[in-house]
Amino acid sequence: MNDVLKIRNLQTSFKIQDDYYAAVDDVSLDVKENEVVAIVGESGCGKSALAYSIMGLHNKAKTKIEGKIYYKDEDIAKTSISRLNKLRGSDIGMIFQDPMTALNPLMTIGNQIEETLILHKKMSDKARKDRVIELLNDVGIPRPEHIYHQYPHQLSGGMRQRIVIAIAIANKPSLLIADEPTTALDVTIQSQILDLMKDLKEEIHAGVIMITHDLGVVAEMADRVAVMYAGQIVELATVEELFDNPQHPYTRSLLESVPSKANKDERLHVIQGVVPPLPNLPRNGCRFKSRIPWIAENCHEENPALHEVKQGHFVRCTCYKHFHFMDEQEGEKQHGAS
Numbered sequence: 001m002n003d004v005l006k007i008r009n010l011q012t013s014f015k016i017q018d019d020y021y022a023a024v025d026d027v028s029l030d031v032k033e034n035e036v037v038a039i040v041g042e043s044g045c046g047k048s049a050l051a052y053s054i055m056g057l058h059n060k061a062k063t064k065i066e067g068k069i070y071y072k073d074e075d076i077a078k079t080s081i082s083r084l085n086k087l088r089g090s091d092i093g094m095i096f097q098d099p100m101t102a103l104n105p106l107m108t109i110g111n112q113i114e115e116t117l118i119l120h121k122k123m124s125d126k127a128r129k130d131r132v133i134e135l136l137n138d139v140g141i142p143r144p145e146h147i148y149h150q151y152p153h154q155l156s157g158g159m160r161q162r163i164v165i166a167i168a169i170a171n172k173p174s175l176l177i178a179d180e181p182t183t184a185l186d187v188t189i190q191s192q193i194l195d196l197m198k199d200l201k202e203e204i205h206a207g208v209i210m211i212t213h214d215l216g217v218v219a220e221m222a223d224r225v226a227v228m229y230a231g232q233i234v235e236l237a238t239v240e241e242l243f244d245n246p247q248h249p250y251t252r253s254l255l256e257s258v259p260s261k262a263n264k265d266e267r268l269h270v271i272q273g274v275v276p277p278l279p280n281l282p283r284n285g286c287r288f289k290s291r292i293p294w295i296a297e298n299c300h301e302e303n304p305a306l307h308e309v310k311q312g313h314f315v316r317c318t319c320y321k322h323f324h325f326m327d328e329q330e331g332e333k334q335h336g337a338s
Protein backbone atom coordinates (compact mmCIF):
# COMPACT_ATOMS: atom_id res chain seq x y z
CA MET A 1 0.00 0.00 0.00
CA ASN A 2 1.23 3.50 -0.82
CA ASP A 3 1.59 6.30 1.69
CA VAL A 4 -0.99 9.02 1.17
CA LEU A 5 0.42 11.15 3.96
CA LYS A 6 3.95 11.46 5.32
CA ILE A 7 4.53 13.94 8.12
CA ARG A 8 8.13 14.67 9.05
CA ASN A 9 9.25 16.58 12.18
CA LEU A 10 6.19 18.78 12.21
CA GLN A 11 6.18 21.66 14.63
CA THR A 12 3.13 23.91 14.83
CA SER A 13 3.52 26.94 17.07
CA PHE A 14 0.91 29.51 18.05
CA LYS A 15 1.65 33.14 18.81
CA ILE A 16 0.55 33.98 22.33
CA GLN A 17 1.29 37.60 23.19
CA ASP A 18 4.76 38.06 21.66
CA ASP A 19 6.07 34.51 21.71
CA TYR A 20 5.45 31.33 19.75
CA TYR A 21 4.69 28.09 21.60
CA ALA A 22 4.67 24.67 19.93
CA ALA A 23 1.36 22.82 20.29
CA VAL A 24 2.62 20.09 17.93
CA ASP A 25 6.28 19.23 18.42
CA ASP A 26 8.46 16.91 16.37
CA VAL A 27 5.60 14.81 15.02
CA SER A 28 6.41 12.28 12.29
CA LEU A 29 3.68 9.97 11.05
CA ASP A 30 2.72 8.02 7.90
CA VAL A 31 -0.76 7.06 6.73
CA LYS A 32 -1.21 4.49 3.98
CA GLU A 33 -4.15 4.17 1.65
CA ASN A 34 -6.96 2.13 3.22
CA GLU A 35 -5.42 2.55 6.68
CA VAL A 36 -7.02 4.18 9.72
CA VAL A 37 -4.56 5.86 12.06
CA ALA A 38 -6.13 7.05 15.30
CA ILE A 39 -4.67 9.97 17.23
CA VAL A 40 -5.57 9.79 20.90
CA GLY A 41 -4.83 11.85 23.98
CA GLU A 42 -6.45 14.10 26.55
CA SER A 43 -7.81 17.51 25.79
CA GLY A 44 -5.03 19.96 24.97
CA CYS A 45 -2.52 17.35 23.69
CA GLY A 46 -2.41 18.90 20.23
CA LYS A 47 -4.64 16.51 18.27
CA SER A 48 -6.71 19.20 16.57
CA ALA A 49 -3.67 21.42 16.05
CA LEU A 50 -2.12 18.50 14.14
CA ALA A 51 -5.24 17.95 12.01
CA TYR A 52 -5.60 21.66 11.23
CA SER A 53 -1.91 21.79 10.25
CA ILE A 54 -2.39 19.01 7.71
CA MET A 55 -5.38 20.79 6.24
CA GLY A 56 -3.69 24.20 6.33
CA LEU A 57 -6.56 25.70 8.31
CA HIS A 58 -4.60 27.69 10.89
CA ASN A 59 -4.54 31.47 10.87
CA LYS A 60 -1.22 32.03 9.10
CA ALA A 61 -0.58 35.35 10.84
CA LYS A 62 -0.53 33.69 14.24
CA THR A 63 0.85 30.24 13.45
CA LYS A 64 4.29 29.00 12.49
CA ILE A 65 4.52 25.64 10.74
CA GLU A 66 7.88 23.90 10.45
CA GLY A 67 8.68 20.46 9.05
CA LYS A 68 7.19 18.61 6.09
CA ILE A 69 3.69 17.37 5.33
CA TYR A 70 3.72 15.27 2.16
CA TYR A 71 0.35 14.52 0.61
CA LYS A 72 1.42 11.77 -1.79
CA ASP A 73 4.69 13.33 -3.06
CA GLU A 74 3.75 16.98 -2.64
CA ASP A 75 4.85 18.96 0.43
CA ILE A 76 1.72 20.84 1.44
CA ALA A 77 3.09 22.33 4.68
CA LYS A 78 3.78 25.65 3.03
CA THR A 79 1.82 25.46 -0.19
CA SER A 80 -0.39 28.27 -1.50
CA ILE A 81 -3.95 28.85 -0.30
CA SER A 82 -5.26 28.28 -3.83
CA ARG A 83 -3.53 24.88 -4.03
CA LEU A 84 -4.86 23.93 -0.58
CA ASN A 85 -8.37 25.00 -1.58
CA LYS A 86 -8.08 22.70 -4.57
CA LEU A 87 -6.92 19.76 -2.46
CA ARG A 88 -9.43 20.26 0.36
CA GLY A 89 -12.77 18.81 -0.57
CA SER A 90 -11.37 16.82 -3.47
CA ASP A 91 -8.21 14.91 -2.48
CA ILE A 92 -8.48 15.59 1.24
CA GLY A 93 -11.88 15.27 2.90
CA MET A 94 -12.69 16.52 6.39
CA ILE A 95 -15.24 15.47 8.96
CA PHE A 96 -15.58 17.71 11.99
CA GLN A 97 -17.01 17.10 15.43
CA ASP A 98 -20.02 19.34 15.27
CA PRO A 99 -22.12 18.86 12.14
CA MET A 100 -24.21 21.94 12.90
CA THR A 101 -21.24 24.28 12.57
CA ALA A 102 -19.79 22.34 9.62
CA LEU A 103 -22.98 22.88 7.58
CA ASN A 104 -24.34 26.15 6.22
CA PRO A 105 -27.72 26.71 7.94
CA LEU A 106 -28.98 28.81 5.02
CA MET A 107 -28.39 26.29 2.24
CA THR A 108 -30.40 23.20 1.42
CA ILE A 109 -28.69 19.85 1.87
CA GLY A 110 -28.75 19.23 -1.89
CA ASN A 111 -27.11 22.58 -2.67
CA GLN A 112 -24.40 22.06 -0.06
CA ILE A 113 -23.35 18.72 -1.48
CA GLU A 114 -23.61 20.06 -5.03
CA GLU A 115 -21.35 22.96 -4.11
CA THR A 116 -18.48 20.54 -3.33
CA LEU A 117 -19.02 18.83 -6.68
CA ILE A 118 -19.20 22.13 -8.60
CA LEU A 119 -15.93 23.35 -7.05
CA HIS A 120 -13.99 20.27 -8.02
CA LYS A 121 -15.65 18.47 -10.94
CA LYS A 122 -17.21 19.39 -14.28
CA MET A 123 -20.64 17.74 -14.58
CA SER A 124 -24.03 18.45 -16.11
CA ASP A 125 -26.77 19.65 -13.72
CA LYS A 126 -28.57 16.34 -14.10
CA ALA A 127 -25.44 14.24 -13.46
CA ARG A 128 -24.66 16.37 -10.42
CA LYS A 129 -28.09 15.95 -8.91
CA ASP A 130 -27.94 12.20 -9.59
CA ARG A 131 -24.59 12.04 -7.83
CA VAL A 132 -26.01 13.90 -4.79
CA ILE A 133 -28.88 11.42 -4.54
CA GLU A 134 -26.41 8.56 -4.88
CA LEU A 135 -24.26 10.03 -2.08
CA LEU A 136 -27.29 10.48 0.18
CA ASN A 137 -28.12 6.84 -0.42
CA ASP A 138 -24.51 5.83 0.27
CA VAL A 139 -24.55 7.50 3.69
CA GLY A 140 -27.85 5.86 4.58
CA ILE A 141 -30.21 8.83 4.31
CA PRO A 142 -33.80 7.65 3.85
CA ARG A 143 -35.94 9.41 1.22
CA PRO A 144 -32.97 11.25 -0.36
CA GLU A 145 -35.17 13.15 -2.88
CA HIS A 146 -37.03 14.72 0.05
CA ILE A 147 -33.92 15.42 2.19
CA TYR A 148 -32.27 17.06 -0.84
CA HIS A 149 -34.61 20.05 -0.38
CA GLN A 150 -34.34 20.29 3.42
CA TYR A 151 -32.19 22.56 5.60
CA PRO A 152 -29.73 21.34 8.29
CA HIS A 153 -31.95 22.38 11.22
CA GLN A 154 -34.69 20.07 9.92
CA LEU A 155 -32.47 17.02 10.45
CA SER A 156 -31.35 15.14 13.58
CA GLY A 157 -27.70 15.27 14.74
CA GLY A 158 -26.99 11.80 13.34
CA MET A 159 -28.51 12.71 9.95
CA ARG A 160 -26.52 15.94 9.85
CA GLN A 161 -23.30 14.03 10.51
CA ARG A 162 -24.19 11.71 7.60
CA ILE A 163 -24.51 14.81 5.40
CA VAL A 164 -21.09 16.05 6.56
CA ILE A 165 -19.68 12.63 5.64
CA ALA A 166 -21.41 12.74 2.24
CA ILE A 167 -19.72 16.10 1.57
CA ALA A 168 -16.34 14.76 2.76
CA ILE A 169 -16.45 11.73 0.45
CA ALA A 170 -18.25 13.38 -2.51
CA ASN A 171 -15.08 13.60 -4.59
CA LYS A 172 -13.62 10.29 -3.39
CA PRO A 173 -10.68 11.73 -1.40
CA SER A 174 -7.47 9.75 -0.88
CA LEU A 175 -7.13 11.15 2.64
CA LEU A 176 -9.92 11.66 5.15
CA ILE A 177 -9.38 13.57 8.36
CA ALA A 178 -12.03 13.02 10.98
CA ASP A 179 -11.80 15.15 14.15
CA GLU A 180 -13.97 13.58 16.87
CA PRO A 181 -16.60 12.61 14.28
CA THR A 182 -18.96 10.96 16.76
CA THR A 183 -18.38 12.91 19.97
CA ALA A 184 -21.47 15.09 19.56
CA LEU A 185 -23.75 12.09 18.93
CA ASP A 186 -25.53 9.72 21.25
CA VAL A 187 -24.19 6.19 21.63
CA THR A 188 -26.43 4.28 19.21
CA ILE A 189 -25.98 6.90 16.49
CA GLN A 190 -22.22 6.87 17.17
CA SER A 191 -21.91 3.21 16.30
CA GLN A 192 -24.03 3.64 13.15
CA ILE A 193 -21.75 6.46 12.01
CA LEU A 194 -18.62 4.42 12.74
CA ASP A 195 -20.03 1.47 10.75
CA LEU A 196 -20.81 3.84 7.90
CA MET A 197 -17.28 5.26 7.95
CA LYS A 198 -15.79 1.77 7.88
CA ASP A 199 -17.90 0.78 4.87
CA LEU A 200 -17.08 3.98 3.00
CA LYS A 201 -13.37 3.66 3.73
CA GLU A 202 -13.42 0.16 2.20
CA GLU A 203 -15.18 1.58 -0.83
CA ILE A 204 -12.93 4.56 -1.56
CA HIS A 205 -9.67 3.08 -0.09
CA ALA A 206 -8.86 6.36 1.60
CA GLY A 207 -6.23 6.71 4.29
CA VAL A 208 -7.98 8.01 7.42
CA ILE A 209 -6.75 10.05 10.36
CA MET A 210 -9.23 9.60 13.16
CA ILE A 211 -8.87 12.01 16.06
CA THR A 212 -10.61 10.89 19.20
CA HIS A 213 -10.28 10.69 22.94
CA ASP A 214 -12.56 7.63 22.97
CA LEU A 215 -10.62 4.37 23.21
CA GLY A 216 -13.76 2.44 22.21
CA VAL A 217 -13.72 4.25 18.87
CA VAL A 218 -10.02 3.44 18.52
CA ALA A 219 -10.59 -0.27 19.18
CA GLU A 220 -13.39 -0.36 16.63
CA MET A 221 -11.86 1.69 13.84
CA ALA A 222 -8.09 1.95 13.95
CA ASP A 223 -5.34 -0.07 12.31
CA ARG A 224 -2.62 1.91 14.09
CA VAL A 225 -2.69 4.33 16.99
CA ALA A 226 -0.55 7.36 17.82
CA VAL A 227 -0.83 8.47 21.44
CA MET A 228 -0.12 12.19 21.88
CA TYR A 229 0.91 13.93 25.04
CA ALA A 230 1.82 17.62 25.30
CA GLY A 231 2.26 18.00 21.54
CA GLN A 232 4.38 14.90 20.98
CA ILE A 233 3.70 11.33 19.92
CA VAL A 234 4.69 9.29 22.96
CA GLU A 235 3.65 5.89 21.61
CA LEU A 236 2.84 4.51 18.17
CA ALA A 237 1.80 0.93 17.43
CA THR A 238 -0.80 -1.25 15.75
CA VAL A 239 -4.10 -1.21 17.59
CA GLU A 240 -3.71 -4.82 18.81
CA GLU A 241 -0.18 -4.17 20.06
CA LEU A 242 -1.18 -0.95 21.81
CA PHE A 243 -4.06 -2.54 23.68
CA ASP A 244 -2.20 -5.81 24.48
CA ASN A 245 1.20 -4.41 25.24
CA PRO A 246 1.06 -0.69 26.11
CA GLN A 247 4.40 0.68 27.24
CA HIS A 248 4.43 4.43 27.81
CA PRO A 249 3.19 5.47 31.27
CA TYR A 250 0.72 7.84 29.65
CA THR A 251 -0.74 5.14 27.39
CA ARG A 252 -0.99 2.78 30.34
CA SER A 253 -2.76 5.46 32.36
CA LEU A 254 -5.22 6.13 29.54
CA LEU A 255 -6.01 2.43 29.22
CA GLU A 256 -6.18 1.84 32.97
CA SER A 257 -8.56 4.73 33.49
CA VAL A 258 -11.24 3.16 31.29
CA PRO A 259 -13.66 0.99 33.25
CA SER A 260 -14.17 -2.43 31.68
CA LYS A 261 -15.81 -5.71 32.63
CA ALA A 262 -12.36 -7.17 33.32
CA ASN A 263 -11.39 -4.53 35.88
CA LYS A 264 -14.82 -3.76 37.35
CA ASP A 265 -13.82 -4.90 40.83
CA GLU A 266 -10.44 -3.20 40.76
CA ARG A 267 -9.60 0.36 41.64
CA LEU A 268 -8.83 2.32 38.48
CA HIS A 269 -5.36 3.83 38.20
CA VAL A 270 -6.17 7.43 37.48
CA ILE A 271 -3.10 9.60 37.08
CA GLN A 272 -3.68 12.99 38.63
CA GLY A 273 -3.20 16.29 36.85
CA VAL A 274 -3.88 17.61 33.37
CA VAL A 275 -1.94 18.62 30.28
CA PRO A 276 -0.45 22.02 31.20
CA PRO A 277 -1.52 25.08 29.18
CA LEU A 278 0.60 25.71 26.11
CA PRO A 279 2.96 28.38 27.51
CA ASN A 280 3.67 26.17 30.55
CA LEU A 281 4.41 22.90 28.72
CA PRO A 282 7.74 21.44 29.80
CA ARG A 283 10.06 21.70 26.80
CA ASN A 284 13.05 19.78 28.16
CA GLY A 285 13.18 16.19 29.28
CA CYS A 286 10.20 13.88 29.58
CA ARG A 287 7.00 15.92 29.34
CA PHE A 288 5.07 13.38 31.40
CA LYS A 289 7.58 13.42 34.27
CA SER A 290 5.66 15.80 36.54
CA ARG A 291 2.62 13.50 36.53
CA ILE A 292 4.58 10.47 37.69
CA PRO A 293 6.80 12.01 40.40
CA TRP A 294 7.31 8.65 42.14
CA ILE A 295 9.44 7.48 39.18
CA ALA A 296 13.08 8.38 39.83
CA GLU A 297 14.61 11.24 37.90
CA ASN A 298 17.36 9.07 36.41
CA CYS A 299 14.76 6.79 34.77
CA HIS A 300 13.91 9.59 32.31
CA GLU A 301 15.92 10.49 29.25
CA GLU A 302 17.44 13.93 28.96
CA ASN A 303 16.25 14.30 25.35
CA PRO A 304 13.50 11.72 25.04
CA ALA A 305 13.39 10.08 21.63
CA LEU A 306 11.02 7.55 20.10
CA HIS A 307 12.52 4.06 20.48
CA GLU A 308 11.38 1.12 18.36
CA VAL A 309 10.79 -1.47 21.09
CA LYS A 310 9.37 -4.03 18.70
CA GLN A 311 8.84 -3.88 14.96
CA GLY A 312 6.45 -0.99 14.30
CA HIS A 313 6.03 -0.20 18.03
CA PHE A 314 7.61 3.08 19.14
CA VAL A 315 7.80 4.58 22.65
CA ARG A 316 9.22 7.92 23.78
CA CYS A 317 11.57 8.17 26.79
CA THR A 318 13.21 5.31 28.68
CA CYS A 319 10.91 5.87 31.68
CA TYR A 320 8.57 3.24 30.24
CA LYS A 321 11.08 0.59 31.35
CA HIS A 322 10.78 1.59 35.00
CA PHE A 323 7.16 2.67 35.24
CA HIS A 324 4.69 1.30 37.76
CA PHE A 325 1.52 2.87 39.10
CA MET A 326 1.93 4.65 42.40
CA ASP A 327 0.01 2.03 44.37
CA GLU A 328 1.88 -0.90 42.81
CA GLN A 329 5.14 -2.26 44.13
CA GLU A 330 7.91 -1.74 41.60
CA GLY A 331 8.28 -4.90 39.54
CA GLU A 332 4.94 -6.31 40.73
CA LYS A 333 2.96 -5.49 37.62
CA GLN A 334 5.65 -4.73 35.07
CA HIS A 335 4.47 -4.93 31.53
CA GLY A 336 6.55 -6.82 28.95
CA ALA A 337 9.47 -4.35 28.52
CA SER A 338 12.75 -4.92 30.26
Ligand SMILES: Nc1ncnc2c1ncn2[C@@H]1O[C@H](COP(=O)(O)OP(=O)(O)OP(=O)(O)O)[C@@H](O)[C@H]1O
Pocket residue numbers: 014015016023041042043044045046047048049050213276277278
Ligand atom coordinates in the same frame (compact mmCIF):
# COMPACT_ATOMS: atom_id res chain seq x y z
N1 LIG B 1 -5.16 29.10 17.77
C1 LIG B 1 -4.55 28.85 18.94
N2 LIG B 1 -3.85 29.81 19.59
C2 LIG B 1 -3.24 29.55 20.76
N3 LIG B 1 -3.25 28.34 21.37
C3 LIG B 1 -3.93 27.35 20.78
C4 LIG B 1 -4.63 27.55 19.53
N4 LIG B 1 -5.24 26.37 19.19
C5 LIG B 1 -4.91 25.49 20.16
N5 LIG B 1 -4.15 26.07 21.10
C6 LIG B 1 -3.57 25.41 22.28
O1 LIG B 1 -2.77 24.35 21.80
C7 LIG B 1 -2.86 23.22 22.67
C8 LIG B 1 -3.36 22.03 21.86
O2 LIG B 1 -4.72 22.27 21.49
P1 LIG B 1 -5.59 21.27 20.61
O3 LIG B 1 -6.92 21.90 20.37
O4 LIG B 1 -4.80 20.86 19.43
O5 LIG B 1 -5.75 20.04 21.61
P2 LIG B 1 -6.65 18.74 21.43
O6 LIG B 1 -5.79 17.59 21.85
O7 LIG B 1 -7.24 18.69 20.08
O8 LIG B 1 -7.77 19.00 22.51
P3 LIG B 1 -9.38 18.74 22.40
O9 LIG B 1 -9.54 17.26 22.52
O10 LIG B 1 -9.90 19.50 23.58
O11 LIG B 1 -9.80 19.31 21.08
C9 LIG B 1 -3.80 23.63 23.80
O12 LIG B 1 -3.01 24.10 24.87
C10 LIG B 1 -4.61 24.77 23.20
O13 LIG B 1 -5.05 25.68 24.19
